[in-house]
Every structure is written in structure tokens, then in C-alpha cells.
Amino acid sequence: MSIPLVDLKAQYLTIQSEISAAMERVISRTAFIGGEEVKQFEQEFADYCEVKACAAVGNGTDALYLTLRGLGIGPGDEVITVAHTFIATTEAISLTGARPVFVDIREDTMLICPDAIEAAITPRTKAILVVHLYGQPCEMDRLMEIAQAHGLKVIEDAAQAHGARWQGHRVGSLADAACFSFYPGKNLGAYGDGGAVVSQDEDLIRHIRMLANHGRLEKYTHEIEGVNSRLDSLQAAILRVKLPYLDQWNQSRQKLAAAYIEALGNSDVILPVIHPNAESVWHLFVIRVSDRKRFQAYLKDQGISTGVHYPIPLHQQPAYRYLQITQGSLPVTEKIAQEIVSLPMYAELTNHMVNDVVTSIHSYLGQKIAV
Ligand SMILES: Cc1ncc(COP(=O)(O)O)c(C=O)c1O
Numbered sequence: 001m002s003i004p005l006v007d008l009k010a011q012y013l014t015i016q017s018e019i020s021a022a023m024e025r026v027i028s029r030t031a032f033i034g035g036e037e038v039k040q041f042e043q044e045f046a047d048y049c050e051v052k053a054c055a056a057v058g059n060g061t062d063a064l065y066l067t068l069r070g071l072g073i074g075p076g077d078e079v080i081t082v083a084h085t086f087i088a089t090t091e092a093i094s095l096t097g098a099r100p101v102f103v104d105i106r107e108d109t110m111l112i113c114p115d116a117i118e119a120a121i122t123p124r125t126k127a128i129l130v131v132h133l134y135g136q137p138c139e140m141d142r143l144m145e146i147a148q149a150h151g152l153k154v155i156e157d158a159a160q161a162h163g164a165r166w167q168g169h170r171v172g173s174l175a176d177a178a179c180f181s182f183y184p185g186k187n188l189g190a191y192g193d194g195g196a197v198v199s200q201d202e203d204l205i206r207h208i209r210m211l212a213n214h215g216r217l218e219k220y221t222h223e224i225e226g227v228n229s230r231l232d233s234l235q236a237a238i239l240r241v242k243l244p245y246l247d248q249w250n251q252s253r254q255k256l257a258a259a260y261i262e263a264l265g266n267s268d269v270i271l272p273v274i275h276p277n278a279e280s281v282w283h284l285f286v287i288r289v290s291d292r293k294r295f296q297a298y299l300k301d302q303g304i305s306t307g308v309h310y311p312i313p314l315h316q317q318p319a320y321r322y323l324q325i326t327q328g329s330l331p332v333t334e335k336i337a338q339e340i341v342s343l344p345m346y347a348e349l350t351n352h353m354v355n356d357v358v359t360s361i362h363s364y365l366g367q368k369i370a371v
Pocket residue numbers: 059060061062085086088089131157159160180181182183193194195
């Protein structure tokens with residue numbers, strides 16, 4: 001038995017002929033940058049996210065950076081976020097010249113703790129960058145309330161949460177702007193790098209599109225200095241094939257997550273907790289165990305791959321030593337970083353494979369198998 005953490009080939013095989021046709025279409029038109037495919041994808045993804053506009057960009061990190069810049073965030077500003085995320089979240093803040101300010105997470109959902117935010121707000125705070133980690137939306141009503149009370153912008157890092165909902169509304173439509181990654185392993189993944197920003201604010205999206213294309217809206221006129229961060233047409237065409245399948249793939253993940261939860265309900269592992277107002281799209285299925293190294297080694301021996309997202313919180317990374325944040329200042333983040341393990345999760349994973357993973361976990365725990 002061999003069960004990977006994620007299997008991109010399994011998905012590719014289900015849409016192979018459509019992908020080939022889409023790639024052929026782009027290549028035969030030889031319109032490799034911009035053009036119809038990108039324009040169409042931007043409209044389709046904006047519609048999917050229930051927002052007015054979308055700017056497709058080179059990757060999720062750039063989506064975050066360009067959004068922060070588009071919102072006017074720069075040197076001297078502070079942006080509140082979490083240390084329990086991928087470093088791209090804070091790289092984007094630092095790239096603008098602003099400073100990341102970390103707050104702790106809730107122990108149950110492992111997402112930003114709204115109660116921790118107010119104490120971190122200073123006169124320099126300009127925005128809150130919330131991360132819908134593992135596919136689960138943050139508590140957006142409370143977060144927006146806090147932001148409005150203090151005149152702050154809110155940006156969603158939705159790199160792991162395409163299609164998730166908070167109180168019935170799609171991630172991407174819940175704040176000033178939202179940023180997505182189409183890195184291949186994401187719920188909606190390209191066959192290379194890709195990203196997008198969505199917003200109800202069409203002017204903001206126009207500005208971000210300009211920043212992403214050397215500061216121009218027309219070929220030879222550069223309004224400002226920007227960067228080169230465009231989604232290429234081949235990736236747009238691939239994403240257009242995949243987008244209509246996204247809800248069905250997310251539903252498959254939801255069923256698999258329910259199967260894991262039911263089968264592991266009476267065991268000693270700590271299961272993920274989803275807020276009652278949230279609909280997760282289960283980018284990752286993350287449990288907590290007390291002796292992670294031994295747990296992972298045992299599963300590996302059984303042919304089951306696991307991961308850790310993420311083992312070292314950002315404030316403890318060498319890259320952020322300059323912030324001088326002392327050990328123990330984000331106690332929940334630091335604690336769960338020692339315990340989290342990601343189990344195999346992707347739309348094409350079978351119930352049979354989930355049963356095999358669960359059986360191995362029960363045998364590791366020395367318990368009776370109840371699947
Ligand atoms: C939470 C989070 N934010 C941002 C990113 C950055 O996206 P990309 O890899 O497309 O630059 C990722 C993906 O890796 C991510 O998981």
C-alpha cells in the first residue's frame with residue numbers, strides 16, 4: 001500500500017483530453033501572454049467568487065504583495081497577521097516595506113484569534129491580513145467589525161481556500177480584497193505558478209492589474225513603476241478547464257474529511273474543528289498528536305505519507321529574528337506547531353484509502369479498529 005499526501009496525476013487523468021485541447025488551443029493561437037484566455041478566466045473566477053472583478057497574476061505571493069501595494073500599504077505601516085501560515089503571507093508584507101505584526105491563533109480552529117487583534121493595533125496599523133488556512137475561512141464578521149472600528153483594511157489570504165464559505169458567502173467576497181494561489185497542489189491548481197486577486201472594488205483590481213504589468217494599462221504608457229507578474233495564457237486555459245470541476249472536487253474533499261472525522265472520533269488524536277458558520281474546502285486535513293515524529297515514522301512504514309503545515313512558526317524563523325519576538329509570546333501557535341500532522345487529502349483519494357490510513361492510525365494508537 002502506498003498513499004501519497006496529494007496525487008496530482010490522479011486528477012490529471014480525469015481531465016486529460018480537455019487539458020490537451022485547451023493547451024492546443026493556446027499554442028495554435030500563439031497568444032501566450034494575456035489575451036482572451038486570461039480575460040475569460042478572470043471573469044469566470046470573479047463570478048465563482050461572487051465578486052465584481054479579478055486580476056490574474058503570476059503567483060499567490062505576488063497576489064498578496066500587489067494587493068497590499070494597491071491598498072497603499074508601504075514603509076512605516078504595520079499589518080497584523082498570524083505566524084501559523086506559509087511565509088508568503090509575511091514576505092508580501094515585508095516586500096512593501098511594511099512590518100508584519102503577529103497575533104496568536106485559536107486553539108480549536110487554528111485560525112487568527114479575533115480577541116488577540118485589538119491589543120496589537122497601533123497608530124501604524126493599516127491592515128489585517130487574515131489567512132483561511134487549510135481551507136477553512138476565518139471568523140469574518142468579527143474581524144470586519146474590528147477592522148471597521150479602527151479604520152483598517154482587511155485582506156483575505158485565500159491561497160488554501162478556493163470555494164470555501166463563511167455564513168454562506170464565498171471566500172474572496174468577504175473583505176476589501178482576497179488573494180489566491182494556483183500552485184499545482186492547491187484546490188484549484190495550475191500546471192505551474194499562478195495567482196489572482198479578487199475584489200468588489202473594480203478600481204482596485206484595475207490598479208493591481210496595472211501594477212502587475214509594469215505599471216501600464218496601455219502598451220507604451222507606464223503610469224507608475226510596477227512589476228512583471230502575469231498569469232500566462234496556458235495556465236489560464238488550464239484553470240478554465242478545471243474551474244467547473246472545483247465544487248465537485250471540494251465536495252469530494254468534504255466527504256473524505258467527514259469519513260476521517262467519523263473513523264477517528266473515538267481515538268486519542270485531536271481532530272480539526274470547523275466553526276459552525278464556516279464551510280471548509282479541506283485543502284489539508286490536519287490532526288494533532290502528542291509524539292509526531294513517531295506517529296509519522298509509523299505511518300511512513302505503512303506506506304502512508306504525511307506532512308506538517310507548518311513545523312516552525314514564522315516568528316521563530318531565522319528570517320524574522322530581527323523582529324525580536326520572544327519564545328512563548330504566541331503560546332497557542334508554538335504549541336500546535338509541535339503537534340500538527342497533515343493526513344493524505346485530495347479529491348481523488350478513495351474511501352478505501354481513507355480506511356487504510358485510519359486503520360494504521362488505530363493500530364499505531366493500539367486501539368480497536370472501528371471503521
Ligand atoms: C497560505 C498561503 N499564502 C500564500 C501562498 C503563496 O502562493 P504561491 O506559492 O502561489 O506564491 C501559499 C502557497 O504556497 C499559501 O499556502
